[in-house]
Amino acid sequence: MSRTVQRRQFVRTSAALAVGGVLPSPTRAFLPNARLRTAHVGVGGMGGADLKSVSSHTGVQVAALCDVDANILKAAAATFPNARTFRDYREMISAMGDTIDAVVVSTPDHTHAPAAMTAMNHGKPVYCQKPLTHEVFEARQLRLVAEKKGLVTQMGIQASAGLAYRRATQMIQSGTIGKVSRVLAWSYKNWGYDGPAFTSFDDVPQNLDWNLWIGTAAMHPYKKGIYHQGTWRKQIDFGTGTLGDMGVHIFDTPYRALALTYPTWVRTTCRKPTGVGHPERNIVEYEFPGTPYTTDTMRWTWYDGTDAPPATDGLGVPEGVKLPSQGSLFVGEGGTMLLPHVAEPQLFPEDKFKDAARPDPEPRNHYHQWVDACMGAGKTSSHFGYAGRLTEALLLGVVANRFPGRKLMWNAENLSITNLPEANTLLKATAREGFKVAGL
Numbered sequence: 302m303s304r305t306v307q308r309r310q311f312v313r314t315s316a317a318l319a320v321g322g323v324l325p326s327p328t329r330a331f332l333p334n335a336r337l338r339t340a341h342v343g344v345g346g347m348g349g350a351d352l353k354s355v356s357s358h359t360g361v362q363v364a365a366l367c368d369v370d371a372n373i374l375k376a377a378a379a380t381f382p383n384a385r386t387f388r389d390y391r392e393m394i395s396a397m398g399d400t401i402d403a404v405v406v407s408t409p410d411h412t413h414a415p416a417a418m419t420a421m422n423h424g425k426p427v428y429c430q431k432p433l434t435h436e437v438f439e440a441r442q443l444r445l446v447a448e449k450k451g452l453v454t455q456m457g458i459q460a461s462a463g464l465a466y467r468r469a470t471q472m473i474q475s476g477t478i479g480k481v482s483r484v485l486a487w488s489y490k491n492w493g494y495d496g497p498a499f500t501s502f503d504d505v506p507q508n509l510d511w512n513l514w515i516g517t518a519a520m521h522p523y524k525k526g527i528y529h530q531g532t533w534r535k536q537i538d539f540g541t542g543t544l545g546d547m548g549v550h551i552f553d554t555p556y557r558a559l560a561l562t563y564p565t566w567v568r569t570t571c572r573k574p575t576g577v578g579h580p581e582r583n584i585v586e587y588e589f590p591g592t593p594y595t596t597d598t599m600r601w602t603w604y605d606g607t608d609a610p611p612a613t614d615g616l617g618v619p620e621g622v623k624l625p626s627q628g629s630l631f632v633g634e635g636g637t638m639l640l641p642h643v644a645e646p647q648l649f650p651e652d653k654f655k656d657a658a659r660p661d662p663e664p665r666n667h668y669h670q671w672v673d674a675c676m677g678a679g680k681t682s683s684h685f686g687y688a689g690r691l692t693e694a695l696l697l698g699v700v701a702n703r704f705p706g707r708k709l710m711w712n713a714e715n716l717s718i719t720n721l722p723e724a725n726t727l728l729k730a731t732a733r734e735g736f737k738v739a740g741l
């Protein structure tokens with residue numbers, strides 16, 4: 302950490318202003334050479350990558366590690382022998398108290414909100430993996446609490462810090478292709494399961510605390526390969542399907558660039574609900590109110606699994622251009638932008654845009670940005686004020702896949718679906734006894 306950054310932290314500069322209009326305050330005054338003591342919930346899979354990236358900041362001291370899998374916890378502890386280890390994040394946050402400054406949450410989706418809210422209830426800044434939450438209501442609550450408490454937060458969408466995505470954002474906002482009327486976005490991935498409910502089960506491995514893994518969700522018997530690790534994404538009680546997985550990354554740039562807010566309606570085309578897994582293929586349409594960068598209304602459509610990539614007839618993509626397996630397409634009044642996932646934007650018609658300005662954003666480290674902000678220097682770009690809204694919009698599409706073909710009309714102010722009362726029961730889950738968290 303540079304001297305300048307340290308000095309800036311010490312005097313708590315005004316650069317820390319404005320997470321949703323609230324002053325995000327560092328947890329304590331950081332004296333020169335002080336370090337940010339982090340606690341990590343979930344240290345396998347992406348949690349391992351988060352641990353590495355956060356701790357690569359020279360101002361970080363990893364103080365505590367938590368995982369429900371003893372083998373994973375042991376492996377992480379070998380790299381950070383001075384960190385205290387825990388199986389239960391509630392115990393960790395409470396036992397560590399004032400000896401930790403900030404919390405990183407990298408668990409499966411259904412545990413994001415409970416762990417992040419527990420940390421925020423203790424006044425800790427939070428880095429939380431995407432999608433911010435499993436439920437629409439939770440996304441609203443995390444945003445409101447983070448804003449009310451003025452806590453530094455960041456959602457794990459590291460691609461948003463990449464130069465290509467930020468260049469595309471600047472080009473859209475400077476009007477390169479004019480006002481945008483449609484966005485198409487897609488991923489070939491299939492985090493769905495169209496099969497029946499499971500009828501045979503397995504013994505829980507000794508290294509895994511299954512009760513803590515299930516957490517706030519309803520208890521399910523353990524089945525090898527279906528939940529832990531990674532495959533929980535397909536199951537409705539734990540993951541958010543392909544939309545919640547890749548949709549967050551790919552929708553982020555259109556959402557940010559076009560300054561979108563809440564959709565007015567959402568409709569998913571997919572197979573009938575099974576009550577078990579998310580559908581293996583989804584086409585999800587959203588309509589958003591107009592913004593300074595869009596026409597009067599803006600239509601966004603998501604395609605996943607074998608429905609991706611979509612057809613582009615009449616959308617300004619020249620014949621012979623093959624769409625990438627993941628990406629988005631902006632249709633503007635004056636041209637079309639193809640934005641492959643984490644690659645450079647392409648503009649059509651090519652002749653018209655051959656000399657178009659390509660801005661050059663400053664390099665940014667998404668993880669270090671959060672660490673610096675926790676210590677009082679600068680602010681985060683994907684704080685819960687932004688990520689809460691993005692996740693809320695996105696998760697409405699996940700709710701819509703339980704009512705295929707139905708247009709769900711959204712009243713954002715009242716947090717309700719106005720034309721289908723039964724859909725409102727899917728906006729908020731009831732936590733299992735013993736796992737309730739204040740504020741959720």
Ligand SMILES: NC(=O)c1ccc[n+]([C@@H]2O[C@H](COP(=O)([O-])OP(=O)(O)OC[C@H]3O[C@@H](n4cnc5c(N)ncnc54)[C@H](O)[C@@H]3O)[C@@H](O)[C@H]2O)c1
Pocket residue numbers: 342343344345346347348367368369370373388389390407408409410412430431432457458459513514516529530531532546
């Ligand atoms: N930003 C990205 O590019 C990116 C990439 C992959 C995953 N992710 C996100 O990271 C999160 C984790 O995904 P993954 O693929 O690593 O899943 P995973 O199942 O491979 O890993 C989850 C880890 O959390 C642990 N865990 C589970 N429940 C826990 C609990 N209650 N307390 C403590 N530890 C617990 C597991 O034992 C495991 O170590 C998800 O939200 C996912 O969407 C983000």
